[in-house]
Amino acid sequence: MTTNKNSPSAGRINLVRWIAVAVVLTTFPMKANADASKEQPFFELVDVFEAGNLGYTTFRVPTIILSPQGTLIVSAEGRKDGHGDWADINTVIRRSTDGAKTWEATQVLIDDGLNTVNNNTFIADHDTGNLHLMHAINYERVYWRTSTDDGLRWSAPREITHVFDTYRSRDDYAWTVVAPGMSPGIVLRRGAKKGRFVVPVWLSLEHRHRPSIVTTVYSDDRGETWHAGEIVARDGEQIKNPSETVLIELNDGRVMAHLRNEQPLYRRAKSFSRDGATGWTTPEYDDQLFDPICQAGLERYSPTQLIFSNPDSSANQEQALKWKARSRENLTIRLSNDDGQTWPVSRVLDPGLAGYSQLAIDDDGMIYCVYERSNLGDAPGKFAPKFVSVAKFNLAWLLEEEDGNQ
Numbered sequence: 001m002t003t004n005k006n007s008p009s010a011g012r013i014n015l016v017r018w019i020a021v022a023v024v025l026t027t028f029p030m031k032a033n034a035d036a037s038k039e040q041p042f043f044e045l046v047d048v049f050e051a052g053n054l055g056y057t058t059f060r061v062p063t064i065i066l067s068p069q070g071t072l073i074v075s076a077e078g079r080k081d082g083h084g085d086w087a088d089i090n091t092v093i094r095r096s097t098d099g100a101k102t103w104e105a106t107q108v109l110i111d112d113g114l115n116t117v118n119n120n121t122f123i124a125d126h127d128t129g130n131l132h133l134m135h136a137i138n139y140e141r142v143y144w145r146t147s148t149d150d151g152l153r154w155s156a157p158r159e160i161t162h163v164f165d166t167y168r169s170r171d172d173y174a175w176t177v178v179a180p181g182m183s184p185g186i187v188l189r190r191g192a193k194k195g196r197f198v199v200p201v202w203l204s205l206e207h208r209h210r211p212s213i214v215t216t217v218y219s220d221d222r223g224e225t226w227h228a229g230e231i232v233a234r235d236g237e238q239i240k241n242p243s244e245t246v247l248i249e250l251n252d253g254r255v256m257a258h259l260r261n262e263q264p265l266y267r268r269a270k271s272f273s274r275d276g277a278t279g280w281t282t283p284e285y286d287d288q289l290f291d292p293i294c295q296a297g298l299e300r301y302s303p304t305q306l307i308f309s310n311p312d313s314s315a316n317q318e319q320a321l322k323w324k325a326r327s328r329e330n331l332t333i334r335l336s337n338d339d340g341q342t343w344p345v346s347r348v349l350d351p352g353l354a355g356y357s358q359l360a361i362d363d364d365g366m367i368y369c370v371y372e373r374s375n376l377g378d379a380p381g382k383f384a385p386k387f388v389s390v391a392k393f394n395l396a397w398l399l400e401e402e403d404g405n406q
Contacts, residue, residue, distance in 0.1 A: 041397040042366075048094055048103060049076050049388040051376055058083055059092070061295075062388045063182055064370040065122040066360040068129045069150045072096040074370050075109070075120045076388045083376075083384040085209070089116045091135065095151055100368060100392045109154065112137055121181030121199055125222060132223050134160075134185065134199055139177040144223060163217055166228035167203060173213060173231075175203035183246040183295070183358060188276060190253040196220050198229075198255065198276035200245035210323070211235035214242040214259055218277045229277035232257050239263055239283050241323075244295040247276065250339050251303060258298050259283060260291060262323055266314070267291055288343045289334070290314040292326035297369065299359035301335070301395070308334040308343065309357040309369050321383060328355040328383050331371055333398055347398050349391055355383050368392050
């Protein structure tokens with residue numbers, strides 16, 4: 001939207017931006033180039049994976065993690081024989097040790113023959129310097145791996161599927177599909193459960209990924225043993241088919257689960273727990289955050305600020321995909337100054353076709369958004385991205401006064 005700079009609404013928008021900058025100065029540790037009031041807006045875009053390369057039909061479901069050593073690692077599902085979730089899929093990664101300026105060659109991290117390797121979920125453990133990875137095979141078996149050398153080499157997989165069998169025995173939920181993350185697991189930093197690993201998971205009764213439930217699994221010994229948390233949300237009248245979930249620890253020590261769902265409201269849902277595993281609140285909807293039914297990114301920028309990314313296609317009423325999903329386009333970045341209660345600042349990162357996204361933020365306050373970009377165009381009713389891309393930008397870019405930035 002175009003705003004007259006002399007109008008009352010423009011004054012309110014400018015005030016919001018001034019407050020956002022002030023919050024950064026008072027709450028975010030001062031580091032090189034972290035003062036958005038002095039920085040010049042910065043934005044760069046690089047394509048990390050391109051459909052057709054290395055024999056893969058497309059690359060989907062990207063993740064990004066910043067290692068304790070400052071290395072960026074981007075992963076994707078390299079889909080060989082089709083666009084779908086049940087294709088011959090490998091896990092591929094690329095590393096950058098210089099803040100996304102250059103990228104190492106693609107590494108095939110997991111190749112399980114013709115099987116589907118799915119839902120890569122990374123955890124960065126800053127206490128030990130290690131990286132961890134949870135993933136599934138054929139949506140039926142779950143494994144755990146560790147890297148002690150900044151993602152160069154990874155341990156042999158250790159199967160932990162038995163943890164998820166708890167939902168069959170304890171909760172009478174006879175799942176046939178299990179999917180960790182794929183948003184990153186978190187390490188709790190506050191309260192009695194400090195150091196706990198928590199990973200979001202969704203499970204389904206049927207091959208088509210529906211009907212579904214969302215839960216978490218957790219470890220209090222850095223991934224040596226795992227336990228099944230309580231169910232966060234299950235398909236029913238109140239919420240329809242909750243699935244891909246992002247977790248974040250709030251300032252007050254609670255864990256917020258941010259849920260994709262198929263409720264006709266087309267809004268993100270959220271639930272809260274005191275420890276990331278038990279006592280989840282009844283899911284509620286955030287009227288400020290449109291959800292076309294798509295995975296999203298959520299990351300902490302400062303002690304009070306959160307950054308959110310997803311396709312805001314609210315202006316397009318077309319139900320472009322299956323299960324009444326709206327078009328995946330108009331990838332938008334939002335800023336909250338109050339730990340996710342309100343989202344007063346937003347800017348469109350990519351107005352074109354754009355799908356799944358994740359976020360990472362480095363020690364200098366630089367923001368990285370990995371996302372599915374463009375479409376091959378030969379898969380009607382499906383989303384088959386042409387690129388997995390990484391956008392690198394700073395807070396000054398997000399706060400910059402541009403048409404459409406509100």
